[in-house]
Amino acid sequence: MASAQLAKGSTQLRRRSLRKAMPGYAFIAPAFLLYAIFFIYPFIISIYYSFVRWSGAGPKEFIGLANYQRLFSDRLLWQALSHNLVWVVVGTVAPIAIALLLGALMWRGARGMLVFRIIYFLPVVLAEVVVAIIWNWIYHPLFGALNELLAAIGLGSLTRGWLGDPDTALIAVLVTAIWSYFGFAFVIIMAGLQDVNVDLVEAAMIDGANGWQRFVHVVIPELRHVLTMITAFTLIGGFNVFVIIFIMTQGGPGTATQVIGTYTYRKAFQESDIGYGATLSLVMTTISLVASYLFIRLRERSE
Amino acid sequence: MKRLINRRSLFRGSSSLMIMAILAACGATESSTPSTGGGNAGGTTSAAASPAGGTESSPAASPMGASTAATPAGGAETSPSASASPAGGTASSPSAGGAEGNADSAELLLWDTETDNTEKMDQLIGRCSEANPNITIRREVQTTDQMRNTLRTALDAGQGPDIFAYDTGPGFAGVLAKAGLLLPLDEAYQTYGWNDRLFPIAKQRTTFDGKVYGIGNQLEVVGVFYNKRIFEEQGISEPKTHEELLQAAQKLKGAGVIPIAFANQNKWPAGHTFSVFAGNIVGRDKLAQAISGEVPWDGPEFVQAIQIPFVEMNQAGYFIPDVNAVTYDDWQTLFTTGQAAMSLTGTWQISDYSNQETMPDPVGFFFYPPINGQPIAPPSGLGSGYFVSSKTQHPEAATKILDCLFSEENARFWVEEMNQIPPVQVDPSNFQVTDLMRFTLQALQEGADTMGYNVDVLTPENFNTMMGDGFQEVLAGGKTAQQQADDLQQAMEEAQAQGKVFDITE
Known part of the structure; x- marks a missing residue:
C-alpha cells in the first residue's frame, strides 16, 4: 500500500519534473537539431562510407573492412602522420615556451603592457587563410621579406624558396602556425598568472630560490590547469591541421608537408575515393580523441 | 586543361568534422528538396538550389541577374531570354503562338564556368534564346573549382543543371558517364550534322565506352x-x-x-x-x-x-x-x-x-x-566540354541549345569576343583577332590530327x-x-x- 503510493508519487514527480524540463528541452532543441544535422548525422554517415568503395557518383560498393586494411600498407599515410607528430610536438612546445617567456617578463607589469598584449594577440584574430597568404609572401623566393632580410644582414647564402625546399617546407609552415597561435597561449597564460599565489613565490624567495627556480618550481605548477587546457587544444589542433598547409603548400613539395588532413582531402576529393577518404577522416578523429583523452587523464592522475 | 586557381573557393574546413560534414553532405542531398533541374512538371520556377560551396559568395557565383525569367505555367508568353544581356535579353518578344509555344516550351538550367567572360556568355546565351524562343535558359556561372565540388553531387541528387560545362577527362566527365548521369548524344551528332561541323577531337574526348556524351570546347x-x-x-x-x-x-x-x-x-x-x-x-x-x-x-x-x-x-x-x-x-x-x-x-x-x-x-x-x-x-586538348544531364526533362531542347552554342556563326563569337577556340571548323582569315590568336587557330585547324x-x-x-x-x-x-x-x-x-x-x- 505504502509502496504503491510511493510509486504513484514518484510517477507524479517524474511527470512534474518532465513538465518542468520541457522549456529546457525546447530551448536546446534548435542547437541540438543543428548539432544532429551537422555533426551526428555526418559522423554516422562517414562510418558507413568507410565500408564502401564510392567515387562520389554512381553506385556504392560494400567492401567490408578493405578500407581499414589499406591503412596499414599506406606509406603516404604514415609519412603524413609523422608530419602530424612533428606538428603536435613542436607546435605545442614552442607556443607555450614563447608565451611563458613573455608572460614571465610581463607578469609584474611592464610599461605599455596593453599594447604588447594587443600586438601578441593580433595574429590570433586573423583568419587562418589570411595568415597563410601573408606568410606565403614573407617566404616568397623572389620578393619575400625573409630572403630580403637575410640578404640585407649578410646571410644571403641562406636565402632559398622556403616553401619549395623539402628540407625547410614543414618547419616554415609550422613557424607560421606558431606565430598565429602563441598569442592565444600568451593571453591564457597571462590570465593564469593573475591567479598565481604571490605568497608562495615570496616564501620561495625567502627560502633562497633564485628567479629560475621560483619560475620552474612555483609558478609553472600553479599554471598547470591553464597549461593542460592549452596543450589539449594544440593536441587536437595538431592532428586536425589543414587550412594553413593546404593554402601554403598543398602538401608539397612532393609530400614533404602532407599531413593527415590534406591527405584525406586529396584522397576523398581529388582522387574521388570517398570511401577511403571517410576512413582517413575517422582515423584522424580517433587519434585526436584518444590523444586528448589520454593526456587529460594523465594530468588528472598526476594531481 | 586550364586550371582556374581561385583562392576564394579553397576548401576551408580545418577539422575532421568539417570533412565529415562535407562527406555527409554528399549523401544528404540524395534524399532532399525538390528538384530544380529540368523544369518541374508544373512549370514552376523554383529557385535554383544555390550550387557552389554554400557560403562562399564569390561575386561570380551569382549569375548576372539572370535566372529570374519566370515562365508562367501554361502561359501564352514565353520570355525568350534568361539572361539580362544587352543583346537579346531585354527585348522580350513573345513566343510564336500560344498553343504551340505551350507544348514545346522548356526551361533549362545551364551551369558554365565563364567567370572571366560572364557578360559575353550572357550575350551568347541571349543569341541562342532568341533563336529558340520556346526555350528559356537560366544561366548560373561558377568557378571551375566550385563546379568540380558541386556538380557530381547535384546531378546525382537530380538537382543539377540540364546543360553544363565540365572537364572532359575520364576523371571528370568519364566518371559521370559511368554513373549514368550524362545523356548520350550519338543521335544528336547525326541529327544536327555535328560530325561534319565539329573537329573530331570534340567527339573523341567526350566519348566513353563507345558512346559520345558531349561537345568538347576550348581547344x-x-x-x-x-x-x-x-x-x-x-x-x-x-x-x-x-x-x-x-x-x-x-x-x-x-x-x-x-x-x-x-x-x-x-x-x-x-x-x-x-x-x-x-x-x-x-x-x-x-x-x-x-x-x-x-x-x-x-x-x-x-x-x-x-x-x-x-x-x-x-x-x-x-x-x-x-x-x-x-x-x-x-x-x-x-x-x-x-x-x-x-x-x-x-x-x-x-x-x-x-x-x-x-x-x-x-x-x-x-x-x-x-x-x-x-x-x-x-x-x-580541351579546356572543358558541354554536356547534358541524363535527368533532364527536355533532352531535345537541351541538344538544340548545344547546337546553337556551337553553330558556325557563334564560333566566331567564341573566338572574337571570348578569346576561346571552339571545336567548330571555320575559316579564321577574316576574323578580327590578334596575330597570336590567328596563328594558333590556323595551327589547330591544320594540325589537329x-x-x-x-x-x-x-x-x-x-x-x-x-x-x-x-x-x-x-x-x-x-x-x-x-x-x-x-x-x-x-x-x-x-x-x-x-x-x-x-x-x-x-
Whole structure:
C-alpha cells in the first residue's frame, strides 16, 4: 500500500519534473537539431562510407573492412602522420615556451603592457587563410621579406624558396602556425598568472630560490590547469591541421608537408575515393580523441 | 586543361568534422528538396538550389541577374531570354503562338564556368534564346573549382543543371558517364550534322565506352610563347631543334634573363611540361598507348622525358630559381614584365599575352622543337566540354541549345569576343583577332590530327597526384627520373586494377 503510493508519487514527480524540463528541452532543441544535422548525422554517415568503395557518383560498393586494411600498407599515410607528430610536438612546445617567456617578463607589469598584449594577440584574430597568404609572401623566393632580410644582414647564402625546399617546407609552415597561435597561449597564460599565489613565490624567495627556480618550481605548477587546457587544444589542433598547409603548400613539395588532413582531402576529393577518404577522416578523429583523452587523464592522475 | 586557381573557393574546413560534414553532405542531398533541374512538371520556377560551396559568395557565383525569367505555367508568353544581356535579353518578344509555344516550351538550367567572360556568355546565351524562343535558359556561372565540388553531387541528387560545362577527362566527365548521369548524344551528332561541323577531337574526348556524351570546347595547345623584344636584343631566332633551344637558353641566362618561365609550386604545370617532352620523345601514338595503359611508363623514353626538363634543364638553371616555391601566377608576372624570355604554357594565356596593358612587349609563339630528330606532338586538348544531364526533362531542347552554342556563326563569337577556340571548323582569315590568336587557330585547324596529348586531362586522378607530387620531388633532387617513372607506372597499374583507365587509342 505504502509502496504503491510511493510509486504513484514518484510517477507524479517524474511527470512534474518532465513538465518542468520541457522549456529546457525546447530551448536546446534548435542547437541540438543543428548539432544532429551537422555533426551526428555526418559522423554516422562517414562510418558507413568507410565500408564502401564510392567515387562520389554512381553506385556504392560494400567492401567490408578493405578500407581499414589499406591503412596499414599506406606509406603516404604514415609519412603524413609523422608530419602530424612533428606538428603536435613542436607546435605545442614552442607556443607555450614563447608565451611563458613573455608572460614571465610581463607578469609584474611592464610599461605599455596593453599594447604588447594587443600586438601578441593580433595574429590570433586573423583568419587562418589570411595568415597563410601573408606568410606565403614573407617566404616568397623572389620578393619575400625573409630572403630580403637575410640578404640585407649578410646571410644571403641562406636565402632559398622556403616553401619549395623539402628540407625547410614543414618547419616554415609550422613557424607560421606558431606565430598565429602563441598569442592565444600568451593571453591564457597571462590570465593564469593573475591567479598565481604571490605568497608562495615570496616564501620561495625567502627560502633562497633564485628567479629560475621560483619560475620552474612555483609558478609553472600553479599554471598547470591553464597549461593542460592549452596543450589539449594544440593536441587536437595538431592532428586536425589543414587550412594553413593546404593554402601554403598543398602538401608539397612532393609530400614533404602532407599531413593527415590534406591527405584525406586529396584522397576523398581529388582522387574521388570517398570511401577511403571517410576512413582517413575517422582515423584522424580517433587519434585526436584518444590523444586528448589520454593526456587529460594523465594530468588528472598526476594531481 | 586550364586550371582556374581561385583562392576564394579553397576548401576551408580545418577539422575532421568539417570533412565529415562535407562527406555527409554528399549523401544528404540524395534524399532532399525538390528538384530544380529540368523544369518541374508544373512549370514552376523554383529557385535554383544555390550550387557552389554554400557560403562562399564569390561575386561570380551569382549569375548576372539572370535566372529570374519566370515562365508562367501554361502561359501564352514565353520570355525568350534568361539572361539580362544587352543583346537579346531585354527585348522580350513573345513566343510564336500560344498553343504551340505551350507544348514545346522548356526551361533549362545551364551551369558554365565563364567567370572571366560572364557578360559575353550572357550575350551568347541571349543569341541562342532568341533563336529558340520556346526555350528559356537560366544561366548560373561558377568557378571551375566550385563546379568540380558541386556538380557530381547535384546531378546525382537530380538537382543539377540540364546543360553544363565540365572537364572532359575520364576523371571528370568519364566518371559521370559511368554513373549514368550524362545523356548520350550519338543521335544528336547525326541529327544536327555535328560530325561534319565539329573537329573530331570534340567527339573523341567526350566519348566513353563507345558512346559520345558531349561537345568538347576550348581547344588548347601547349607551346612556347616568347618575348620578341628580348629575342631580338639577344640576336636569337625561333629555335628549330631542342639543342638550339638549349643554346638560346644558355645565352639568355648569360644575359641575366630567366630563359624559360617555368615554375611548379602549383604542381600541375609540370604535368604540361612532361606532356610536351613525352609527346616529342615517344611520339603521339605511343603516348596514347601509355595513357591507355598499353605501354609502360617506366621505359627509357619516358624516363628521358622526365630527365631532360626536370633534371638537366632545371640544374642548368634555365627555369625560374626555386622552381618549387614559385607559383603559376608569379611565372606569368615574370614573363609579362620581361624578366623571363620564354613561357612554356598553353594557349589559354593568349588573351593575357596579347593585351598591351598586361604584356607591353610583343609575343611570338612556336611549338616546342623536335628532340632527337623525332616529329613533334604538341599537347593539345580541351579546356572543358558541354554536356547534358541524363535527368533532364527536355533532352531535345537541351541538344538544340548545344547546337546553337556551337553553330558556325557563334564560333566566331567564341573566338572574337571570348578569346576561346571552339571545336567548330571555320575559316579564321577574316576574323578580327590578334596575330597570336590567328596563328594558333590556323595551327589547330591544320594540325589537329597530329597533335599530342596533355597527359593529365586523360589519366586517372591517382596518376595525376603522383605526377604532381613526384615531379616536385624530382625538381627538388630528392627523387630520380627513373624512380618517378616507376611510380607513375605503379599508379597506372593501380588505376587499371580499379577500372579507371580509359582507352584513347583510335
